[in-house]
Amino acid sequence: MKIEMTVNGEATAADVEPRLLLAHYLRDVIGLKATNIGCDTTSCGACTVLLDGESVKSCTLLAVQADAQSVVTMEGLSPDPGSLHPVAAAFRAEHGLQCGFCTPGMVMAAVGLLRENPTPTEREVREGLEGNLCRCTGYHNIVRAVLLASGQDPDTARPGAAGDGLVAPGFSVGSA
Amino acid sequence: MxxxxxxxxxxxxxxxxxxxxxxxxxxxxxxxxxxxxxxxxxxxxxxxxxxxxIGRLSELSYVRVEGDEVAIGAGTRHHAVETSDVVAAEVPLLAAVARTVGDPQVRHRGTLGGSLAHADPASDLPAAVLALGGTVVLRSLRGDRYVPITAFYTGVFSSVREPDELVVEVRVPRTGGAGWAYEKFTRRANDWAIVGVAVVDGRVGLVNMGSTPLRASATEAALAEGASIVDAAMLADRDTDPPADVAGTKEYRRHLARVFARRALTTAIVA
The missing domain is CATH 3.30.43.10 (Uridine Diphospho-n-acetylenolpyruvylglucosamine Reductase, domain 2)
Structure with missing residues (x-):
């Protein structure tokens, strides 16, 4: 089946089997390898990309489902290497990665989250990234990075709904 | 894969x-x-x-008030249900339950009609629509059928939907300010419910307590007759046949159903 898809602002087209997954289209057909396939079972979120602006797991979409739509991958966030996307820059500033395998999915999920909720609380960041797993368990700095990318100071960002007491242990700094 | x-x-x-x-x-x-x-x-x-x-059929994606019901297109995605002002005002249980499905990426894709048609007894939304007393609208070239959710499910992954029929709409009563709650117990974040309990307006829907979503009829009857929440919740597992699997035994699920019925009823009725 012939499909056309805008990927990172550029038109792409291919004749694909309907069973081809979007993740494989991105990696193998057009050669963009930033999108990682981790669990391949809709759990880990490493393959997260934006489809018409919304975060989706590209291992659980057929490429034909994205026909005539727009996809953004990690490569498309910072097309100019001299100027990182604010979320990518924040991950760098806060060291929001350890091994880096989950990072493209985390960043894309964060971009999607901030598009829907530009100034999330710490708790909203954690819940907004619940579909992404970091097996290094490096969540602490990932959450700080997303708060920074939203223009907030991670050291003073609101923990969550007032009085809900659901601050993650060890997150808050200072006397608390 | x-x-x-x-x-x-x-x-x-x-x-x-x-x-x-x-x-x-x-x-x-x-x-x-x-x-x-x-x-x-x-x-x-x-x-x-x-x-x-059918994922791109925009004609299946809508939320609108029709009389004393809210009609939701079968193709309405969970994210749209959880963020709909109409759902939040008219059927707050449904918005809250939609928010517990999967994760944001899943909710950007999954649809209300798809969740109901899939007929997984461990899914959240079928039990919520059951507690609401909703109706599933099936369409084929032969015409439309309005099937009460109480008559929709026939077993695990099966329903009365005929092979030529499409789920096109889900209709739920406007519950407005009636008390509601959803309690879902999972072993890990994002997992399917080991047991879930949806309560709204004195009706109780159970997740994963049998081959289909179930109503806790004995609990509802006891409440209607004036029983206390604690006593009524103790009947939540009556006439259920929960699965036994790696997540828990039948008796463990029966225990969870009673505990979570008590908590959900307390939230819905007292809070």
């Missing part, structure tokens, strides 16, 4: 989907969000010959 090959059709209107279903029936599988279907196909536990993709 790569699915077995299949033919793919993406009709541009519901009418086209109905024609394909009428022609191909049992050999066709409907794809909406695909977040239950594609994992099954990738594991090759499902090998449909024809996929009919």
């Amino acid at each position: 790569i699915p077995v090959g299949f033919a793919y059709e993406r009709p541009d209107a519901v009418e086209g989907a109905l024609e394909l279903l009428a022609e191909h029936g049992e050999d066709a599988t409907v794809l909406a969000g695909g977040h239950s279907l594609l994992p099954v196909m990738k594991l090759r536990l499902g090998t449909p010959e024809l996929i009919i993709d």
Whole structure:
């Protein structure tokens, strides 16, 4: 089946089997390898990309489902290497990665989250990234990075709904 | 993991989907969000010959108040349900339950109609619609059928939907300010409910306590007769037949149903 898809602002087209997954289209057909396939079972979120602006797991979409739509991958966030996307820059500033395998999915999920909720609380960041797993368990700095990318100071960002007491242990700094 | 090959059709209107279903029936599988279907196909536990993709039919994506009901298009995605002002005001239970499905990426794709049609007894939304006393609208070239959710499910992954029928709408009563709560117990974040309990307006729906979503009828009757929440909740597992699996034994699930019924009823009625 012939499909056309805008990927990172550029038109792409291919004749694909309907069973081809979007993740494989991105990696193998057009050669963009930033999108990682981790669990391949809709759990880990490493393959997260934006489809018409919304975060989706590209291992659980057929490429034909994205026909005539727009996809953004990690490569498309910072097309100019001299100027990182604010979320990518924040991950760098806060060291929001350890091994880096989950990072493209985390960043894309964060971009999607901030598009829907530009100034999330710490708790909203954690819940907004619940579909992404970091097996290094490096969540602490990932959450700080997303708060920074939203223009907030991670050291003073609101923990969550007032009085809900659901601050993650060890997150808050200072006397608390 | 790569699915077995299949033919793919993406009709541009519901009418086209109905024609394909009428022609191909049992050999066709409907794809909406695909977040239950594609994992099954990738594991090759499902090998449909024809996929009919209704995921882009905007005519199936809407939320509107109609009389004393809210009508929700079957193709309305969980994210749209959880963020709808109309759902939040008229059927707050449904918004809250939609928010507990999967994760944000899943909720961007999964649809209300797909979740109901998939008929997984461990899914959240079927039990919520059951507690609400909703109606599933089935459409085929033969016409429309309005099936009360209480008569929709026939077993695990099965319903009264005929092979040529499409779930096109879900209708739920406007519950407005009536007390509601959803309690869901999972072992890990994002897992299916080991047991879930949805309460609204004195009705109680159970997740994963049998081969279909169930109503805790004994609990509802006891409440109606004036029993205390604690006493009524102790009946929540009556006439259920929960599964036993790695997540828990039957007796463990019965215990959870009673505990979570008590908590949900307390939230719904007292809070």
